[in-house]
Amino acid sequence: MSKYAGMNNAEITSGQCAKILFLFALGSAALILPTSVTAIAKQDGWISMLLAGPFNYFVLIALLALADRFPKLSLAQYSEKVLGVWGGKIVTLLYIFFFLLLSALVLRNISDFLNLSVLPLTPEWFIDSTFMIVIIYGVFLGIETIARTGEILFSWGMLVIVIVIFSLFNQFDFHNFEPFLFAGWERPIKGVYPILGFPIGEFVFITMIFPLVREKDRKKLRKSLKLSAALITFISILITVFLVGVMGVDEASRSPFAVYDMAKNINIEEILVRVEILVAMVWIGTVFMKLALCVYVLTVITAQMLKLSTYRTLVVPYAVIIVPLSLIVYRNVAHAKEFAMGVWTAYSLFQGFVLPTFLLVIAIIRGKRDNSDGRFPEVKQQGKGGAANQKTSDDAGEMLEKEPAQA
Template sequence: MSKTAGLNNSLITPGQSAKMVFMFAMGSSTLILPTAVTVIAKQDSWVSMLLAGPINYFVLMIYLALAERFPNMSLAQYAQKLLGVWAGKLLSITYIVFFLILSSLVLRNISDFLGLSVLPQTPAWFINSTFMLVVVYGVYLGIETIARTGEILFTWGMLIIIVILVSLTNQFNFHNFEPILYKGLLRPIKGVYPILGFPIAEFVFFTSILPLVQKQNKRKLRKALKLSMIVLTTSSTILTFYLIAVMGVSEVTRSPFSVYDMAKYINIEEILVRVEILVAMVWIGTVFMKLVLCVYALTVTTAQVVGLHTYRPLVLPYAFVIVPLSILLYRNIAHTKEVAMGVWTLYSSLQGIIIPLLLLLIAVITGKRDSTDGKLVSDQQGQVEKQTESKQQESSKSATGAQSEPQADEADG
């Protein structure tokens, strides 16, 4: 096996892609998003989560439609095919800025949560720097390693969430939902607004991963993503429903990390108590996946714009930018909510929904398609090495079988 075979991996399955999308979305919706939606939709916030499901799937179908026309290219590459080289590069630079800001915001979420709930005496710069070390290592290993990590975290995360929800069923108070839809669907529809900003529009990171899905299994990708969106919508709706049923609207709107605080209500015969740390573990895992995917999309997009053969030399320099930027972006939690509820949704929707939709319209009108291989050289090397390794294994097996046949003949003689 080549020494670099583990570093140049670039093939993922549709199932892994769907799980990464789910983990990416849960990085926002597990702790932060329900509070933002409840502020607007009140006791009908679970309806807003339900309404966001079709929009989730529609946005992903935009990316898939572009990927069908440019199967081996990311957004940064087919933007140059549709708009011209220079206009495409300028547009790609806006995505570099977007992924850089998004990575910093996600990292800041970690320090805010740990600083308020788990490690109140630890400086934010230390938490961010330590967490970023693990992220840098994960991004450097490649997308296949990230995908396999996502599969492990997905299984354990879903198991813990189910256990927590089952443990909270004795805390329900259905009066917290009264009156249901007392202003019709208008308020739940307004509650979809923050969901558009995060995580729906942020799914644009997926355009950097689509070219790396195994070609022989790409037909299964649409079905896998549909299932992922169903699971995501269902889990988000149930989590928000539990929040209202257990805590009530007033408590949810006052809590910056409402799902974490909800877990504090678990008390089964004074035996199963203080299990909110399990929620912290799940959320840290999902945020880790989201940050790794953001940094991966950031470095890959930059490498494609600049014309580098590999993204790996960019990982560490970007880490030195993301850590201080994460501290400078927000003053406090209140400022975080103000930006998230106002500016971020508009900015994120422009980058993640409107621009890809316009690119798709241009591609349809002009009829442009291109199957040119746009992968980075390191990714191509990884695929070649895997193919060579499999051929070597097959040849060694056949050689072993050929040697055993004469030995069997001699034994018979």
């Protein structure tokens, strides 16, 4: 058994779980998604974000219902309880491929951003490899460390959003929203489509986090996730409103990273300038969180399917696969946009909503419930060396007791 196995079972609070969900949603979607939605819904893109809001929590309902039936088991474990061993392993393999592909896409997002905006002459493979080293270290430390990092990034992220929003008030133009609903409700409804797959369908990762929430915090989990889903909706609407209000529909639709370009417009009396670097730092931080969670979930479900005592032995091998996969997953930014708008949403919704709902229905029909503990096995605190050390310390204690008596 691995000496690190006992470190697998760290616990997090319901608040940390909610912040993880928020940062995951903000992740790569914060810079990319508003552009795609604005390209479809034009000046009514904020309505698409509003319409997509209820889906944030609606998708979580099925995942929470499964967590109620299998509170200490992950998706990979209770799928075997519901569908049988082989059926469950097939479902787990589907999720392994899903999170492997998602990890590669998220890593490619960061290299595309740095290549186009910050480091145009740096090879993509070098950016991906360097970023992946940090991810390996973060995933190896475990979910508790990732969650604590998320708490720091959450605070800084909210601060930067407030700074950017207040700094752009003087450039906001309400005429950019005219005419209101110029094509009826058709365009705003169509604008919801990419949001469903990116990031709402990807929320299925949270099924691997639910069993790690502290027992005493389980009752507050649903409320915390409600607040997180509401905050995700609010921030998405706010970003889209300011994107259209400051840059206009045409410019916002053309820019691959419109939110970053919007921050370049901040200029208050030549004192507060170049604020976009703060946006870049926060976005890189949220992408780090999303990729770390994807790799963590990927390694954990693989370890659980293979009945390993720890997931840590899989972190480096998967990293070696993810880096080259990120370089070939799509050709360029235009191809990525076409892939995300066409294929990814349907695929993500199937993995993130259809398949969990199917598992929930089968579990209800078959009356399946299980309160068994599916965590990795703990390491025994004392082996041979531990017993020897304990004996040595006991002997030393006896000698110290005898010396005063002799004196």
